[in-house]
Amino acid sequence: MAKFVWLASYPKSGNTWIRILLTNYLRDGAEPADINTLLGGPIASARSWFDEWVGIEASALTDEVVQRLRPDVYRCMAREEQETILMKVHDAWGLTDRNDGLFPSDITAGVVYILRNPLDMACSCAHHWGVSVEQAVQNLCDGNFALARSVEGMSDQLYQFLGSWSHHVLSWLDDSRLAVHVVKYEDLRADPYFKFGEVVKFCRFQWDGNRVRKAISFSEFSRLQRQEREKGFRERAVKASGEFFRRGQAGGWRDELPAHLVRRLIDVHGETMRRFGYLDENGNPL
Incomplete structure (x- = not known):
């Protein structure tokens, strides 16, 4: 029986980039x-897997029954x-109505949690969801926010x-009691060899420094943008207002996010x- 490494994040935090790095590392191809x-995909919440x-x-x-059954779906997958x-995974960690972990500890080897500055995420989420930046900020601040609600249709x-x-x-990070390795998107951008290397080691994959370097080269943002332009990206949201691989920067919020929305997110x-080091001791963005 296998165990899962959950690649967990809020949307537009760098999850897809981590998966691309891991895919290039593990496949070790010539291209x-x-x-x-x-x-690692398409995603733990894929309806097709559940139905199968x-x-x-x-x-x-109902959504409640689906959530109740999901842990056992993952257990069945692990047995195979x-x-x-x-x-x-984009779900928050939580319990079902029968007190079962949605992502069960008995089949979990660990969690790689990808963390990103919410000031940058607001603009990325707006493009990804095809909504205004104001709405994206509201979603980031909404304690009841959920994706794929039944009321939204199939x-x-x-x-x-x-x-x-x-x-x-x-x-x-605090509630799941699972083994969690946190990788900040900004750190991954600044030092991909060290930070992605930590992910490889956490997942207990065979270590090879040359493969890490090659995976990083094969996962450069310009290459990803070129692939998306040439053949599209099936994980791009239908409502998205632009390309999935849009900017991939750290700190881009300074050019895009209005001051009142910066203040709302900080509040x-x-x-x-x-x-996590996104504000200084006086509450100012870093």
Whole structure:
């Protein structure tokens, strides 16, 4: 039986980049991996997997029943595999209505949690969701925020409760009691060899420094943008207002995010932002 390494993050935090790096590292090909055949996906909330393993279409069930069944779907998947399963997750960590961990500890090897400055995420989420920056900030601050709600109609994904950005972060890091390795998007951009190397070691994959360097080269943002332009990216949201691989920068919020929205995010998430080095001791953005 295999165990999962959950690649968890709030949307637009760098999850896809981590998966591309891991795919290039593990496949060790002569050419960059196809962005449309990545490991770890499409996502833990994919409706197709649930329907296949349960034998009942999720559309026939309430969100509560679907959430109750999801842990056992993952257990069934683990029984069928022999090697570590990488799985992308955007849900917050939590319990089902029967007190079962949505991502069960008995089949979990660890969690790689990808963390990003919410000031940068606001602009990325707005483009990804096809909404205004104001709405994206509201979502990041909404304690009841969820994706793929039933009221929104049929989706290729299951209901995912995220809560606010701070709730999402702390649910995995403080509440899950799972082995969690945190990788900050900004640190990964600044020192990919060291920071991605830490991810490889945490996942207990065989270490090879040359493969790490090659994976980083094959995962350069310009290469990803070129692939998306040439053949599209199947994980790009239908409502997205632009390309998935848009800017990939750290600190881009300074050119895009209005001051009143910066203040709103700091007012709501200041404590968490300060904990992870996004604010100085006076509450100013770094």
